[in-house]
Amino acid sequence: MSFYRGRNHEIPALNTASLPDLIFSILFFFMLVVHMRKTTVHVKYQVPTATELSRLVNKSSVQYIYVGYPMNEKGEAISKNIVIQLNDKITTIPAIKNYLLHLSASLPPEDRKALSVSIKADRRADMGTILDIKQMLREANVLNVNFSATMSHSIKY
Amino acid sequence: MMFRQRERRKVPGLNTTSTADISFMLLILFLVASSMDLDKGIARQLPPMEKEQKQQTAVDGRKVIRLAIDANNKVTMDGKNVSMKDIRQRTEQFVNANGKSHLIQLQTDRKASYDTYLHVQNALVAAYNAVRNSKASDLFGKSFDLCSTEQQQQIADEVPIRVSEVYAVSANKPTTTEKGGAE
Numbered sequence: 001m002s003f004y005r006g007r008n009h010e011i012p013a014l015n016t017a018s019l020p021d022l023i024f025s026i027l028f029f030f031m032l033v034v035h036m037r038k039t040t041v042h043v044k045y046q047v048p049t050a051t052e053l054s055r056l057v058n059k060s061s062v063q064y065i066y067v068g069y070p071m072n073e074k075g076e077a078i079s080k081n082i083v084i085q086l087n088d089k090i091t092t093i094p095a096i097k098n099y100l101l102h103l104s105a106s107l108p109p110e111d112r113k114a115l116s117v118s119i120k121a122d123r124r125a126d127m128g129t130i131l132d133i134k135q136m137l138r139e140a141n142v143l144n145v146n147f148s149a150t151m152s153h154s155i156k157y
Numbered sequence: 158m159m160f161r162q163r164e165r166r167k168v169p170g171l172n173t174t175s176t177a178d179i180s181f182m183l184l185i186l187f188l189v190a191s192s193m194d195l196d197k198g199i200a201r202q203l204p205p206m207e208k209e210q211k212q213q214t215a216v217d218g219r220k221v222i223r224l225a226i227d228a229n230n231k232v233t234m235d236g237k238n239v240s241m242k243d244i245r246q247r248t249e250q251f252v253n254a255n256g257k258s259h260l261i262q263l264q265t266d267r268k269a270s271y272d273t274y275l276h277v278q279n280a281l282v283a284a285y286n287a288v289r290n291s292k293a294s295d296l297f298g299k300s301f302d303l304c305s306t307e308q309q310q311q312i313a314d315e316v317p318i319r320v321s322e323v324y325a326v327s328a329n330k331p332t333t334t335e336k337g338g339a340e
Binding site: 016017019020023024026027030031033034035036037047048050051052053054055056059062067118119121122123124125126127128130131134137138139141143144145146147148149150151155 | 173174176177179180181183184187188190191192193195196197198199200201202203204205206226241265266267268269270271272274275276278279282283286
């Protein structure tokens with residue numbers, strides 16, 4: 001009787017001493033792999049697919065232009081009209097030129113050459129909008145453009 | 158004597174139970190505040206404003222491909238309907254045959270969709286990449302991406318990307334010409 005009682009008493013506690021180390025290693029992994037979000041996107045867009053993709057180089061000098069449908073906080077499209085967002089606010093096409101001209105005037109010449117624009121446009125956008133944006137970029141003398149797209153494995157030539 | 162001995166033995170361990178919670182919170186903060194999207198896309202070079210009219214004169218009429226995308230997203234090459242596959246293959250043959258002196262003219266209607274436009278661009282880039290890769294393996298025995306910067310420059314000089322885009326900027330302005338993607 002006393003033998004059984006003695007055995008029931010001691011259930012060893014789970015040793016969680018190495019749990020923090022485990023979580024920390026996951027944390028460090030994420031810190032290395034991801035990059036921080038700088039802007040809130042107010043535009044709903046789905047980029048087209050393509051196969052011949054290249055990476056964006058020199059990310060610190062990239063300006064982002066989003067083209068798509070305006071959306072609310074829940075992420076639902078609220079209008080059928082195409083809007084344009086430059087970095088963090090929604091603008092109009094002529095305002096892009098002024099913004100880029102101001103920006104490149106404030107940069108030293110070597111950074112000015114590296115200045116580039118990534119256009120993240122919805123696949124249903126009309127070419128009129130895109131052509132107007134391209135024309136504004138030319139007028140602002142920002143000539144490196146990257147049309148954002150996702151890799152497609154179904155396109156075969 | 159007895160009293161002192163007992164005191165020396167008891168050093169309590171540091172309680173680290175909550176370290177896991179703290180690091181979990183840091184982890185969740187990073188998951189929420191960051192994004193993992195890989196920025197990839199088709200890189201193009203726009204032509205500078207002042208050099209608009211120059212390159213038109215030097216090109217022979219037989220060495221030009223005229224691509225057009227109309228308002229219903231139909232793609233035509235020299236007046237005939239073509240698929241993306243045709244564009245890629247014919248552009249590749251054409252660039253191989255004509256070398257530096259070729260020109261591809263791309264005319265896009267303002268009502269065409271961006272998706273179609275980017276697919277045409279993609280087909281053109283694919284054709285150029287194929288030509289450059291075969292050139293690179295002939296000259297240096299490796300693909301274009303693996304060549305050094307000088308070797309890439311040499312190939313880019315021999316196979317320049319000559320795509321000119323003609324479009325009406327808006328309804329009341331005259332058309333302008335754009336020569337794209339000479340990197």
